[in-house]
Amino acid sequence: MASKKFPLSGFGSVAIHSGHTPDGNYAHLTPIYASSTYLFDNADQGMQRFKGEEKGYIYSRWGNPTMTEAEEKISALEGFGVAAENTEPIKLKTILHASGMAALSTLLLGTLKSGDKILTHFSLYGGSQELMENILPGLGIEAIIIDLRDLNAAEAAIKKDTTIKMVYLETPANPTIQCVDLEALTRLAKVHNLIVAVDNTFATPYLQQPFKYGVDYVFHSTTKFLNGHGTAIGGALVGKDIEHMEHRITKVHRLLGGNANPFDAFLLVQGMKTLEVRMDRHCSNALKVATFLSNHVSVKKVNYLGLDSHPDHLTSLKQMKHPGAMLSFELKGMQAAKDCIDNLQMCVRAVSLGTCDTLLSHPASMTHFGVPKEKREKYGITDGLIRMSVGIENVEDILNDLDQALR
Numbered sequence: 001m002a003s004k005k006f007p008l009s010g011f012g013s014v015a016i017h018s019g020h021t022p023d024g025n026y027a028h029l030t031p032i033y034a035s036s037t038y039l040f041d042n043a044d045q046g047m048q049r050f051k052g053e054e055k056g057y058i059y060s061r062w063g064n065p066t067m068t069e070a071e072e073k074i075s076a077l078e079g080f081g082v083a084a085e086n087t088e089p090i091k092l093k094t095i096l097h098a099s100g101m102a103a104l105s106t107l108l109l110g111t112l113k114s115g116d117k118i119l120t121h122f123s124l125y126g127g128s129q130e131l132m133e134n135i136l137p138g139l140g141i142e143a144i145i146i147d148l149r150d151l152n153a154a155e156a157a158i159k160k161d162t163t164i165k166m167v168y169l170e171t172p173a174n175p176t177i178q179c180v181d182l183e184a185l186t187r188l189a190k191v192h193n194l195i196v197a198v199d200n201t202f203a204t205p206y207l208q209q210p211f212k213y214g215v216d217y218v219f220h221s222t223t224k225f226l227n228g229h230g231t232a233i234g235g236a237l238v239g240k241d242i243e244h245m246e247h248r249i250t251k252v253h254r255l256l257g258g259n260a261n262p263f264d265a266f267l268l269v270q271g272m273k274t275l276e277v278r279m280d281r282h283c284s285n286a287l288k289v290a291t292f293l294s295n296h297v298s299v300k301k302v303n304y305l306g307l308d309s310h311p312d313h314l315t316s317l318k319q320m321k322h323p324g325a326m327l328s329f330e331l332k333g334m335q336a337a338k339d340c341i342d343n344l345q346m347c348v349r350a351v352s353l354g355t356c357d358t359l360l361s362h363p364a365s366m367t368h369f370g371v372p373k374e375k376r377e378k379y380g381i382t383d384g385l386i387r388m389s390v391g392i393e394n395v396e397d398i399l400n401d402l403d404q405a406l407r
């Protein structure tokens with residue numbers, strides 16, 4: 001944005017122009033810098049770069065111009081119109097990673113140590129939950145899992161255990177699309193000096209900006225809506241303590257080695273340019289699909305934040321621009337759900353989310369196959385539940401496909 005003569009006023013313009021550095025060869029787009037290492041004019045220059053006294057690239061695990069553009073775009077979007085505590089526009093630093101899970105690993109290993117605990121929500125992305133339940137305890141870091149929508153329960157847990165260092169949450173969350181109150185929970189966490197980290201993958205910065213509420217870190221699986229086309233796995237960690245991001249977190253990122261690559265970064269940059277128009281269409285399609293499903297005789301229940309039947313509808317109105325593109329719906333049992341999935345003609349049978357095309361999955365036979373039925377059902381993942389990432393096709397075609405698949 002530095003090269004623009006006037007401040008850009010719209011999110012969509014920032015998504016298109018921010019982060020771009022003019023290219024020496026006058027290429028319109030930042031090329032894919034497929035180079036693992038970078039040259040020094042002489043030994044002194046090498047030393048200056050290593051000391052950080054001269055700006056410049058050294059080695060692509062540490063950074064690369066194509067990756068920098070994606071990082072700066074994400075910082076600009078997460079910080080768009082957001083003020084810091086001193087009322088100045090907030091400054092953010094983003095580090096791109098090989099995957100969402102790599103970004104989460106850097107976050108957790110960069111901020112926590114043995115003996116620390118994480119307070120988190122019971123409905124997390126499966127990989128995040130497994131990392132906290134199966135890998136971190138071996139390093140002496142444990143997670144306390146509660147319903148973070150219950151602020152009294154959160155306060156009681158924080159007061160009871162002084163080794164809690166971080167509140168970690170995802171909103172909206174899989175697969176019943178629960179929504180945690182970012183403002184209230186961050187206020188509570190900050191009274192107790194806790195780190196607050198938010199997985200903003202489902203919402204994207206267009207729909208929700210957690211830094212508005214004073215959180216410390218935002219993390220993304222860029223694989224989903226930010227890329228938007230299902231062409232690359234990626235992750236991003238965004239922080240507002242620039243000093244901490246540039247030192248401790250950068251060190252942990254470089255040493256754990258979950259670096260992104262320039263090709264995937266290029267795809268991500270192109271995807272993010274259309275984030276605003278894609279999300280508007282994703283969300284308006286999702287509301288029409290949710291309304292159609294809630295009026296359908298075969299459908300027992302629809303979980304969509306835009307319907308006032310959703311228990312977290314009011315929370316979503318407070319903190320999200322639109323209610324998102326993710327929904328789930330319940331049919332009468334396992335066979336009905338499998339039949340619906342099998343009958344799809346245009347919509348795609350696949351896990352993941354956030355692509356142009358509509359994706360449907362059946363958690364009980366796919367993502368949550370290994371989870372015992374009683375435990376699944378406690379979280380609302382019944383045999384008949386179908387999860388849907390509503391795409392940006394013409395909505396009549398999505399509705400027609402669902403209509404014939406449900407017959």
Ligand SMILES: *Cc1c(COP(=O)(O)O)cnc(C)c1O
Binds near residue numbers: 099100128202222
């Ligand atoms: C996909 C996803 C992740 C993990 O990201 P990867 O890019 O697959 O490593 C984390 N959180 C949420 C909400 C996700 O949807």
